[in-house]
Amino acid sequence: MRTAAVAGIGQTRFAKNMGRTELDLAVEAIGAACADAGVAPASIDGIVSFHIEQVSEVDLVTTLGVQELRYMARTPSGGGGAASILGLAAMAVEQGTAEQVVVFRARNRSKAASYGSDPNQGGRPWAKSGSRLRDHRQWHHPFGVAAPAHEMSLIGRRHMGVYGTRAEHFGMQAVAQRFHASRNPDAIMRDPITLDDWHAARPIAEPIRLVDCSLENDGAVALIVTTLERARDLQAGAIPVLGHVQLGAPIHTELADFFATTAAYGERASGAVAAGRRLFGRAGITPADVDVAMVVEPFSLTVPLALEQYGFCAMGEGGPFIESGATRWPDGGLPVNTHGGSNGEAFVHGVNHLPEAVRQLRGTAVNQVVGAEVAFACGAITDPSGAVLLGVDR
């Protein structure tokens, strides 16, 4: 089987209310990724995105002049799929289905930027649900649980109840990421915060405070995935995909099922525990071999949960792991979200975390982990999700 590699990365500026269409943003990011790799957009032969992506494959084919599109795939869920899209692209390349696949996400989703009737076209989640609930919302909305922050806070609080995790632990990760962002010129939030600032921040749905939350902004991100051999011949070099997995776990928007299947984090292994074993087994390495991690976090509390389930620390130890400074650049043993993550750099459903993994392995990150050879990236742990391992080309 062939090996896939990332050959190019690209992104737009990240900002609130940019006033541009998602197609416009997507085309810019894809163009930047192609320019980084040194390939023509018209030579793209695969397109991978999220099922909630509003920019269609057809729009990209016609806009970019794509000559022969051989592969299209989309992953379920939002931030859960952030790493899965890279895996879907790698799979197509590994199997020989396509040679040059673009992975992208474009968002014009500032909270005031509602631009259509689809729930995935911006605005508040309940603004488009109507007053009559026929789907999964009937089990949440009548009780005032309607926003991702509400759902995730219930997940985080359970972790606190079982393991003694403190809300502050989530805050410490938020603070670390804002420090990372303060050094990143591409980040929206350039002012670092302290734990005192976290305590003073407005509560959203306790234990979640405002600074734990992903930002609401516009922007797009794209990556080019091709074969390892071809990437080696391209100008930016190759970042090989060492492994990729998906996991079909329940989602935070359906909490009865979420809690029934994940139980008490440890009473029954959740999907990510098994997925992590598959991922590292296939790559022939262990979590201890990972130098830097991108953990997609709609809210900071998903970071410790993901680190535990993928085996970077013991179950229940995610809070103390963060408190030890392990996830904070430059001194931590496993710096997490070194670009500033979703509460610091930008929220592009976590897809902006993937170029940062590539930059770390190229040695071009602003918060560079010295000698980084293996990077891990995973989607939001509270969704159907996935993870990838990237390495340096040896």
Next chain:
Amino acid sequence: MTFSVPSADSIPRPDPSGADAVFWDALRDEGVLKFERCAACGGFRHPPRPVCAQCGSAEAEWVTSGGTGEVWSFTVIHAPTLPAFMDQVPYGAVVVRLDEGVFLVSNLLDCPVDELTVGDRVELVATRVDDELTLPLFRRT
């Protein structure tokens, strides 16, 4: 602040069909929680599903819950939230694990938000909103 049920004209309202309606109708008509249970292996499934996730059987029966359980998790919601709940922030929301093993999102009556605790024992309070809708809320025991 303790929880109060939003007004009938503002609350987001289930409009269920099929098996979902059995749940909501039982609350409204009998004031009880009914859950779908697999007739083959006895496993509960909520929300209702066409087949049992444990054994695959499509045979199901409806079982009346004892209505007791524990607070599995909780949150204190400040904002943003649904318009129906805006006038009572901050309010608590809970996940209750019924003793049958079924989970429900709900709210606790007569419980200030600073008293919410994981593990507290609770019991059902079928709370009538109007002729159409009764909510499965809980209180501490």
